[in-house]
Amino acid sequence: MLPLRNGAKLSRAGMRWAVEALVIDHLTVSRVTAGLGVSWHTANNAVLAEGRRVLIDDPARFDGVGVIGVDEHVWRHTRLGDKYVTVIIDLTPVRDKTGPSRLLDMVEGRSKVVLKSWLAGRPRAWRDGVEVVAMDGFTGFKTAAAEELPKATAVMDPFHVVRLAGDALDVCRRRVQQHLHGRRGRRSDPLYKARRTLHTGAGLLTDRQRARLEALFADEEHVEVEARSSGRRPCRP
Known part of the structure; x- marks a missing residue:
């Protein structure tokens, strides 16, 4: 059983089903909630915790990265303007023709500071191992990559x-x-x-x-x- 912050518990089988339902079957949290018979917050917190455990807290997820892709994504539209996240993906498998790209991280915001801070948080050995950075024409991303990944070649992605x-x-x-x-x-x-x-x-x-x-x-x-x-x-x- 997986204990949650509000005291509720979910079995690992239930947790696996919830994650697969959201990611693969594109169900909403509300539909997952109904399937598990728990509250919306219980299901949402459980999915976030499992995602962090499997993806974010996995120390091996940055291993072997030689090519990264950087782009922005609008995750929310508001009357005061769009809300962006900066998306960083591993394109090494695509270059090596060994598999699809992998999501490395998503960081709130879209600016030079956002990408530069994320890159600066990676170990120097990792940054030195990045050979290519594919991105759009945004100057902020290009400048951040040039400052934090001086050994990498910046290219514009095909899209x-x-x-x-x-x-x-x-x-x-x-x-x-x-x-x-x-x-x-x-x-x-x-x-x-x-x-x-x-x-x-x-x-x-x-x-x-x-x-x-x-x-x-x-x-x-x-x-x-x-x-x-x-x-x-x-x-x-």
Whole structure:
């Protein structure tokens, strides 16, 4: 039995079921509460305690980390603004093709100070073993990594590379649309109709989509979009 702070107890089998129900089956705490026959706070405290025991307090979870990924995540929307957490994951298994990435930690906030403090809390030997840091274009993360992981190479992760390239393509398309027609795109406009097709990887295009792009690029007025797209589409996984 697992004693909890409020005096209630849960069996290890019940605790395992609760964690699997939340993580794998995506049940709510309320549904888990009903299944276990305990109060909401009892179930929630038990899951948090087990998660800390299995994940956070596991001394081996930082072993063998050579590549890390850093990104922010909005965990709550409020009237005063979004609430962020900084997410740090281990990408070493992905690089070595030995398995999926692993969650290392989540820290409240999104800033240079948040990441720098987290990195500074790791042993020097661990920091020296990190070879690559993948992140988005946020300057705060890049600066923190440069200061605390001087031996690591900072790169932009593929997701953000593709997104930035796609954003640049959209800006180009809208600019050409405005120049040619003096207005935003409409359903009948070739550039507007092809907006989603332009974001499709070259190897994923259907025959119909290829024909649409060929017709679009046959017009010399669309050459700027074609030039931007030709550098964009092969990058899409």
